[in-house]
Amino acid sequence: MTQKLTTAQRDELKALLLSRRKELQQQMAQNLENLAPAENNAGSVSQDENARLKNQTREVDGALTAMDADELARIDRALEAMDDGEYGQCEECGCAIPFERLKIEPMTQHCVACKTKWEQQQARL
Numbered sequence: 001m002t003q004k005l006t007t008a009q010r011d012e013l014k015a016l017l018l019s020r021r022k023e024l025q026q027q028m029a030q031n032l033e034n035l036a037p038a039e040n041n042a043g044s045v046s047q048d049e050n051a052r053l054k055n056q057t058r059e060v061d062g063a064l065t066a067m068d069a070d071e072l073a074r075i076d077r078a079l080e081a082m083d084d085g086e087y088g089q090c091e092e093c094g095c096a097i098p099f100e101r102l103k104i105e106p107m108t109q110h111c112v113a114c115k116t117k118w119e120q121q122q123a124r125l
């Protein structure tokens, strides 16, 4: 019943992961750029104020960057699993995750059944 991914399918998912990874890295680079003050009021802002604005922006972008870094780590784990030949297996029940699902969420580590179960547990909390 469990179907292993074909090489072509795996290559397709790998390409998806790699492009998503590139996107995230660009986004993170953008966030880091934003850490500089967004608007330079040509000297009308004092140094102190500038520093404060910089800190505010840093907090927001820092949070965003942490989220991106988290997703990036998941992508890296998926790519690693691919190299190890373990990609596409549910971490919970060990079944093969269907290609259709992986195509939508290539870095997922759980099959629909386990994910649903988990979500229901979360909803009850």
Ligand SMILES: [Zn+2]
Residues within 6 Å of the ligand: 090, 091, 092, 093, 094, 095, 110, 111, 112, 113, 114, 115
């Ligand atoms: Zn499962």
